[in-house]
Amino acid sequence: MFQAVNSGELVEQAGAAVQTQAEPASAFSQLMSRVSAGDFSGETWRLFWDSIGQPVLLAIVLIIAVLIVAKWASRVTRKVVNKAEVEETLARFLSNLVRYIVLIAGGVAILGTLGVETTSFAAVLAAVGFAIGMAMSGMLGNVASGVMLLFFRPFKVGDVVSAGGTTGKVFEIGLFTTTFDTPDNRRIIVPNNSIFGGTIENVSHHATRRVSIDVGTDYGADIDKAREIMLAAAKGTENVLGDPEPAVVLTGLGGSSIDWSVRVWVDAADYWGVMDALTRNVKVALDDAGIGIPFPQMDVHIDGKVAQG
Numbered sequence: 089m090f091q092a093v094n095s096g097e098l099v100e101q102a103g104a105a106v107q108t109q110a111e112p113a114s115a116f117s118q119l120m121s122r123v124s125a126g127d128f129s130g131e132t133w134r135l136f137w138d139s140i141g142q143p144v145l146l147a148i149v150l151i152i153a154v155l156i157v158a159k160w161a162s163r164v165t166r167k168v169v170n171k172a173e174v175e176e177t178l179a180r181f182l183s184n185l186v187r188y189i190v191l192i193a194g195g196v197a198i199l200g201t202l203g204v205e206t207t208s209f210a211a212v213l214a215a216v217g218f219a220i221g222m223a224m225s226g227m228l229g230n231v232a233s234g235v236m237l238l239f240f241r242p243f244k245v246g247d248v249v250s251a252g253g254t255t256g257k258v259f260e261i262g263l264f265t266t267t268f269d270t271p272d273n274r275r276i277i278v279p280n281n282s283i284f285g286g287t288i289e290n291v292s293h294h295a296t297r298r299v300s301i302d303v304g305t306d307y308g309a310d311i312d313k314a315r316e317i318m319l320a321a322a323k324g325t326e327n328v329l330g331d332p333e334p335a336v337v338l339t340g341l342g343g344s345s346i347d348w349s350v351r352v353w354v355d356a357a358d359y360w361g362v363m364d365a366l367t368r369n370v371k372v373a374l375d376d377a378g379i380g381i382p383f384p385q386m387d388v389h390i391d392g393k394v395a396q397g
Contacts, residue, residue: 143201146201147198147201150194150197150198150201151194151198153194154190154191154194154195154197154198155191157190157194158187158188158190158191158194159187161186161187161190162183162184162186162187162190163183165182165183165186166179166180166182166183169182169183178235178238178239178263181235181263229281230263230264230265230279230280230281231263231264231280232281233279233280233281233283233284233285234261234262234263234264234265234266234280235263236284237261237266237280237283237284238261242288242290243258243288243290243293244258244261245258245259245260245261246258246292247290247291247292247293248290248291248292249268249288249289249290249291249292250288250289250291251266251278251282251283251286251287251288251289252266252278252279252282252283252286253278253282254268254270254276254278255268255270255291256268256269256270256271256274256276257269257270259275262280263280264279264280265277265278265279265280266278266280266283292356294356295355295356296329296353296354296355296356297353297354297355297356297359298351298352298353298354299351299352299353299354299359299362299363299366300349300350300351301349301350301363301366301367301370302339302347302348302349303318303347303348303349303350303370303374303381304342304344304345304346304347304348304381304382305345305346305348305374305379305380305381305382306345306346306379306380306381306382307345307346307382309346309379309380311338311346313377313379314346314348314374314377314379315336315338315348317373317374317377317379318336318348318350318370318373318374319334319335319336319350320373321350321366321369321370321372321373322334322335322336322350322351322352322366322369322370324369325352325362325365325366325369326362326365327354327355327358327361327362327365328352328353328354328362328366329352329353329354329355331353332353334350334351334352334353335350335351335352336348336349336350336351337349337351343384344382344383344384345381345382350366350370352366
């Protein structure tokens with residue numbers, strides 16, 4: 089069942105293996121010796137080809153092949169993600185990532201064909217990558233948040249968003265930051281980590297919005313009449329939608345006024361214009377009806393006699 093092996097054969101095989109590993113180094117040493125001695129015979133050129141020319145030519149061929157494969161892999165990845173209708177920024181990132189992975193793997197393989205020990209090189213590369221990752225943890229967090237924003241799409245370019253302590257129209261969604269343009273035409277760049285890690289309000293997500301203005305009327309005014317006047321003013325405001333219908337809601341009895349909320353629905357694009365017009369129309373309608381909007385008032389009672397100066 090077991091086959092006996094001659095110890096002499098084992099020694100001979102081990103010696104052959106060591107000789108095979110030492111052949112490139114031996115050939116290079118012989119080449120250097122011959123060149124130093126001024127020997128440029130055919131044997132010297134054969135040694136040159138075996139120790140330098142052939143490995144370098146093979147490395148050049150492999151470099152060209154790796155570059156072609158990396159470009160092809162990047163192009164295929166780009167086509168696949170485009171068919172999946174992935175965000176353009178993320179598609180570009182993924183295609184570049186595949187390209188760099190192929191280039192790094194090919195570079196390590198080429199070094200191996202040249203006789204360079206790649207195990208220690210890979211370990212050093214991993215250590216460097218870990219150190220860079222620790223130093224750039226915040227940046228990597230922004231990248232991860234940017235990928236999440238691109239995948240889940242809580243908002244898109246052109247939306248009005250309140251996030252990361254900023255309210256404005258989204259100009260660009262990048263891997264590291266998101267760029268906003270504010271209503272007063274300021275450009276603000278916010279790290280993605282601050283956006284995805286907090287509350288996101290997409291103001292312009294829906295096609296319609298509700299405009300609400302708070303109004304206070306005199307306690308002496310008739311409540312039903314005040315409601316009727318403000319409701320008529322709301323319905324007469326331009327660009328107000330009929331469905332849902334405008335509403336005037338009694339919200340409370342304040343310290344110096346009866347408090348109301350006038351509510352209408354509008355197309356999102358008409359929000360600010362309707363708010364301005366509705367505020368004006370309600371004020372004018374109350375003035376025409378003789379219903380005042382009181383200032384805050386305070387009654388002061390003084391006990392005892394007041395000293396005369």
